[in-house]
Amino acid sequence: MTHSQGSEFIDYRSGQLHLRVLIPKESPKGVVLMVHGAMSNGRVFYSSGGRGLGCYLADQGxxxxxxxxxxxxxxxxxxxHREEHGQYEVIHEQLPLVHKLLLERHHQPVHWVGHSWGGVLMIAALARYPSLLAQIPTLTLFASKRTVRSWSSERLLKIELAWKRLFPWLGQKLGYLPLQRWRVGMDDQSTRFLMDSLPWISDAHWLDEMDGFDYGEAARELVAQGRWPATWFLAGAGDKALGNPRDVKDLMQECGLDGMARYQVLGRRQGWRRDYDHAGILTHRDAAHELYPDVLSWLQSPQWRADTPAGSQG
Structure with a gap:
């Protein structure tokens, strides 16, 4: 490990946001902001021992x-108990706040990287606040989907039974979802976040739960204007429900990015070592060897249009 790590805390509402800062050995080549998904936290991108995509990129400068x-x-x-914040605050407050801080500190553009639902919230923030777009050269999305249309036994268990039925009942009863205690997710989740997400998973139109803003329409307009950053959608072939390749592709198409973004499925049929699953696309040791270098190359020289072999497009 050639980078150093530290923690920074930003005053926010009645508490603080945590940023894990991964610092390269020499002057940075660029700046990257990473955001986790639901039932998760930032450790999907790093470890104190130097593992993870964030650590790899810091080691590369x-x-x-x-x-x-x-x-x-x-x-x-x-x-x-009874948390009153959800995904709305991530879109409207937390992402703009952190991005502004990084711009003021480094005076250079910031690459955005999201995993799962974190990528959905990143797209929503950019669609809602297009002034951010000129400051973001790349948007890299791992297993990010909005709607869940693909069918599998995993979807029935994790989405239809747990996320849509059991978790809302438990969340209303307990005030929040103590998922770590139940060993279900990487982190706990607020009930309001869960309830905010339910219409997005199922509805044809991608509307803000507070004021009806149409995120899909706004994103398509910005793409048509040529203002959207270079975007890469990645999906694991072994991800059956939480980031199924078909659902990831649906999100790309909903944003008007079909043929205008890079789309890649990571599986054996496409020449990868394994069929990556929802977390393994970031955390598996094989990903560190065969995927992380591609991410580095992408940040250094992003391609707007799909630029991988036809067999890799899924």
Whole structure:
């Protein structure tokens, strides 16, 4: 490990947001912001021992900031009974706040990287606040989907039964979802976040739960204007429900990026060592060897249009 690590805390509401800062040995070649998904936290991107995509990029000379959204990871306070914040606050407050801080600090563009639902929230923030677009050269999305249309036994268990039925009932009863205690997810989740996400998973139109803003329409307009950053959608062939390749492709098409973004499925049929699953696309040791170098190349020289062999397109 050739980088150093530290933690930074940003005052936010009645608590603090946590940023894990991964600092390269020499002057940074660029700046990266990483955001986790639901039931998760920033450690999907790094470890104290130097594993993870964030650590790899820091070793390669990038200054990496990994956000723990409010109530997750080391952000304070931890989730507790009757939380009143959800995905709306990530889109409208937390992402713009952190991005502004990084711009003021480094005076250079910031690459955005999201995993799972974190990527959906990143797209929503850019569609809602297009002034951010000129400051973001690349948007890299791992297993990010909005709607869940593909069918599998895993979808029936994790989405239809747990996320749509059991978790809302438990969340209303307990005030939040103590998922770590139940050993279901990487982190706990607020009930309001869960309830905010339910229409997005199922509805044809991607509308803001507060004011009806149409995120899909806004993203398509910005893409048509040529203002959207170079975007790469990655999906694991072994991801059956939480980031199924078909659902990931649906998100790309919904944003008007079909043929205008890089789309890649990571599986044996496409020449990869394994059929990567939802977390393994970032955390598996094979990903460190065969995928991380591609991410580095992408940040250094992004391609707007799909540029991988036909067999890799899924």
């Amino acid at each position: 990038y200054q990496v900031y990994v956000l723990d959204c409010y109530g997750h990871g080391q952000s304070h306070p931890p989730l507790a």
